[in-house]
Amino acid sequence: MIAETRLTDGTLALVLPLHPEDREALRDGYEQLSVDARYHRFLAPVPHLNDDLLDHLVDDVDGLDHVALALAVVDDDHVGVPVGVARTIRYRQDPTAADVAVTVLDAWQGRGVATALLAELMRQRPVGVSRLVTTVAADNEASVAMLRRLGRTTTTPAGINRLDVVVDLTEPDDPRPDPTGDP
Amino acid sequence: MSETTPSPYEPLPGQATSVPRMLLDRVAATPDAEAYRFPMDDHWESVTWGQTGEIVRTLAAGLLALGIRPEERVAIASSTRVEWLYADLAVACAGAATTTIYPTTGPDDVGYILHDSNSRIAFAEDDAQVEKLRSQRDRLPGLGTVITFDGTPDGDWVLGLDDLRELGTRHLAEHPDAVDRAVAGVRPEHLATLIYTSGTTGRPKGVELTHACWTYIGVAAEALDILSEDDLQFLWLPLSHSFGKMLQAVQLQVGFPTAVDGRMDRIVPNLAEVRPTFMAGPPRIFEKVHAKVVQTVAEEGGLRAALFGWAFGVGDQVARARLAGRRVGPFTRAQHVVADRLVLAKVRDRLGGRIRFLISGSAALSPDVAAWFHAAGLSVMEGYGLTETSAGACLVRPDDLIFGKVGPPVPGTEVRIAEDGEILVRGPSVMRGYHRQPEVTAEVLGPDGWLATGDVGELDAEGRLRITDRKKDLVKTSGGKYIAPQSIEMLFKAVCPLASQMVVHAEGRNYATALITLDPEALAQWAAAHGVTETDYAKLTAVPAVRDYVQGSIDQVNARLNRWETIKDFRILDRDLTVEEGEVTPSLKVRRKVVETTYRPVLDEMYSDVR
Numbered sequence: 087m088i089a090e091t092r093l094t095d096g097t098l099a100l101v102l103p104l105h106p107e108d109r110e111a112l113r114d115g116y117e118q119l120s121v122d123a124r125y126h127r128f129l130a131p132v133p134h135l136n137d138d139l140l141d142h143l144v145d146d147v148d149g150l151d152h153v154a155l156a157l158a159v160v161d162d163d164h165v166g167v168p169v170g171v172a173r174t175i176r177y178r179q180d181p182t183a184a185d186v187a188v189t190v191l192d193a194w195q196g197r198g199v200a201t202a203l204l205a206e207l208m209r210q211r212p213v214g215v216s217r218l219v220t221t222v223a224a225d226n227e228a229s230v231a232m233l234r235r236l237g238r239t240t241t242t243p244a245g246i247n248r249l250d251v252v253v254d255l256t257e258p259d260d261p262r263p264d265p266t267g268d269p
Numbered sequence: 270m271s272e273t274t275p276s277p278y279e280p281l282p283g284q285a286t287s288v289p290r291m292l293l294d295r296v297a298a299t300p301d302a303e304a305y306r307f308p309m310d311d312h313w314e315s316v317t318w319g320q321t322g323e324i325v326r327t328l329a330a331g332l333l334a335l336g337i338r339p340e341e342r343v344a345i346a347s348s349t350r351v352e353w354l355y356a357d358l359a360v361a362c363a364g365a366a367t368t369t370i371y372p373t374t375g376p377d378d379v380g381y382i383l384h385d386s387n388s389r390i391a392f393a394e395d396d397a398q399v400e401k402l403r404s405q406r407d408r409l410p411g412l413g414t415v416i417t418f419d420g421t422p423d424g425d426w427v428l429g430l431d432d433l434r435e436l437g438t439r440h441l442a443e444h445p446d447a448v449d450r451a452v453a454g455v456r457p458e459h460l461a462t463l464i465y466t467s468g469t470t471g472r473p474k475g476v477e478l479t480h481a482c483w484t485y486i487g488v489a490a491e492a493l494d495i496l497s498e499d500d501l502q503f504l505w506l507p508l509s510h511s512f513g514k515m516l517q518a519v520q521l522q523v524g525f526p527t528a529v530d531g532r533m534d535r536i537v538p539n540l541a542e543v544r545p546t547f548m549a550g551p552p553r554i555f556e557k558v559h560a561k562v563v564q565t566v567a568e569e570g571g572l573r574a575a576l577f578g579w580a581f582g583v584g585d586q587v588a589r590a591r592l593a594g595r596r597v598g599p600f601t602r603a604q605h606v607v608a609d610r611l612v613l614a615k616v617r618d619r620l621g622g623r624i625r626f627l628i629s630g631s632a633a634l635s636p637d638v639a640a641w642f643h644a645a646g647l648s649v650m651e652g653y654g655l656t657e658t659s660a661g662a663c664l665v666r667p668d669d670l671i672f673g674k675v676g677p678p679v680p681g682t683e684v685r686i687a688e689d690g691e692i693l694v695r696g697p698s699v700m701r702g703y704h705r706q707p708e709v710t711a712e713v714l715g716p717d718g719w720l721a722t723g724d725v726g727e728l729d730a731e732g733r734l735r736i737t738d739r740k741k742d743l744v745k746t747s748g749g750k751y752i753a754p755q756s757i758e759m760l761f762k763a764v765c766p767l768a769s770q771m772v773v774h775a776e777g778r779n780y781a782t783a784l785i786t787l788d789p790e791a792l793a794q795w796a797a798a799h800g801v802t803e804t805d806y807a808k809l810t811a812v813p814a815v816r817d818y819v820q821g822s823i824d825q826v827n828a829r830l831n832r833w834e835t836i837k838d839f840r841i842l843d844r845d846l847t848v849e850e851g852e853v854t855p856s857l858k859v860r861r862k863v864v865e866t867t868y869r870p871v872l873d874e875m876y877s878d879v880r
């Protein structure tokens with residue numbers, strides 16, 4: 087399922103499922119991230135995506151309990167260029183809860199890439215998931231603000247510069263009209 | 270320290286008593302000069318200070334007609350546009366205080382802010398903003414009226430800007446001196462602005478900034494003597510943020526015109542049209558301009574890319590010499606003339622061609638990006654401030670340009686470094702406190718007027734500040750020293766090829782230790798190459814040769830750290846961190862706190878030795 091969207095600066099973009107053949111693109115994209123962006127993704131220094139990590143991030147995507155989407159902008163030659171990826175993974179211990187992670191190339195941050203990815207990701211989230219449960223860097227305010235927009239959010243300090251975040255998806259407190267007209 | 274505490278409202282020479290006074294003085298001084306320029310259909314319209322004064326006076330009278338009283342809060346939920354400035358100045362002239370709301374703030378937080386600030390009236394940009402307020406109306410009995418710029422009035426709760434103007438005109442006909450009386454009643458210590466900071470823990474906190482904060486910012490900027498009435502500002506920053514508000518105060522004092530358009534996607538074309546002489550922004554905007562130009566050239570490739578590289582090399586040489594106060598030789602000078610004509614001037618043209626300097630604030634600017642702008646002949650001056658200091662505290666001076674530092678304090682502000690490295694700021698721009706949160710205020714603002722910023726830094730011999738860390742990234746040892754676990758973990762990962770994870774632990778301890786996991790594949794390979802016959806991961810982690818190897822990496826890391834930061838002991842865990850144990854989330858984010866809790870006994874053991 088491919089969704090078409092526009093970024094805040096008007097750029098045309100496509101949101102599409104991450105496929106096994108995107109493995110190298112994911113590896114390359116990660117190499118382009120700033121040190122901070124890499125740190126924020128894993129909350130630990132992970133300089134490169136090795137094969138073990140890629141097995142998990144690409145091969146383990148099943149579209150049921152682990153949904154991963156990529157956002158590609160369409161350039162002047164009508165070629166899609168991937169600039170962001172987002173995933174949600176159900177917790178085995180609690181099937182109503184899922185983790186979430188979003189990564190956007192530094193140069194594309196601040197243009198609504200993550201927001202577009204999250205909106206589509208929530209539409210395609212694993213059946214039965216009613217809460218997002220994750221950890222973020224406390225200084226990553228953009229990330230926290232984005233999660234807050236998805237529903238009632240509680241944050242709990244979880245050690246140095248860390249916040250545990252729980253988003254209740256059953257009571258979206260955001261009655262903003264959806265610009266696409268979708269309910 | 271032996272500083273005496275100055276009287277909080279001792280005005281500086283030329284400092285107005287209030288923001289509305291600053292405006293009226295400006296109107297009286299240069300009524301026919303251009304004040305604002307804003308986009309209208311496909312062209313730019315201008316208003317003079319005289320016209321601005323009239324527009325603002327009428328709107329202020331409208332607010333008075335609606336019954337607003339001194340220091341009561343009026344919210345503005347809008348993107349950056351000239352109506353934002355009119356509304357804000359009208360609130361000030363009515364003696365009330367502005368609460369700023371980002372247009373992107375979610376309905377729940379908007380409801381909270383309006384409730385916490387007890388806003389009586391709200392300006393809302395358009396129907397989307399009005400809708401957001403309407404969705405929260407049940408919890409906001411105090412919000413009597415909404416005034417919309419572009420949205421649809423309902424003749425009841427929601428008025429249009431024209432309706433407010435009409436109310437104002439009538440009110441002025443009956444009470445011609447109503448606004449002047451309201452302005453005369455505004456004292457320096459009165460609340461001018463309530464800005465909610467988007468903290469990540471708990472609810473946002475309202476920062477109370479007084480009229481004296483902003484009028485001080487105005488005179489401090491004037492004392493720096495870097496701007497004049499002949500300058501032209503391009504303003505696109507969110508006015509809901511203290512950085513944008515600060516620029517508004519500076520403009521009222523100095524009197525240069527400002528072109529206002531908050532649309533992000535119009536910044537580059539606007540720069541070419543407006544041709545400003547200065548612009549301020551967060552580092553991201555400078556990084557974007559840099560990335561865009563570099564990418565365009567890289568895609569063109571070939572000769573043009575080579576020429577570009579050469580020109581920036583020459584530009585960099587000249588810029589560095591200038592920064593160091595050296596002169597370059599005649600050959601370099603000649604090269605620079607060519608480089609400038611062929612390449613560098615064209616980069617400057619992208620920003621309109623008249624920029625005298627750029628100001629970067631609100632986060633750290635990468636020295637590489639700063640150097641690139643300097644090479645192109647564009648000075649970027651870094652500044653430092655928090656919402657709690659009305660966005661102003663330090664600024665690099667044009668006659669003492671430097672990268673990687675945020676300059677000395679602005680005139681009238683003091684900066685000092687606490688025992689533990691935290692940056693403390695004192696001066697007239699420091700907030701009155703957090704709205705209705707005396708305990709939280711007391712945590713950061715001492716009775717002697719020093720504000721604890723939560724940033725860590727150092728002052729050089731010339732009194733210029735360098736920010737080294739955010740305090741919340743740091744752990745404090747029982748000896749009171751700060752340690753940055755993130756940097757140590759990164760260093761270890763770079764040094765040790767066997768590393769999988771490292772969690773540095775030091776909170777409340779008298780030295781730092783670490784929990785380490787190894788990469789199974791790398792470890793197996795290493796073991797085979799070093800004649801270790803063991804193959805089981807858990808058993809390998811206990812092999813002395815493995816521990817010795819990791820110790821070698823730790824020693825290398827320690828050699829690059831301050832003494833108090835060094836890792837005194839470590840344990841290699843017999844398994845990697847797992848999702849099942851909750852040590853990493855399913856998307857593989859490490860949960861430091863869970864690791865520290867799970868391995869508490871292992872950590873305790875490293876502190877139990879008799880030393």
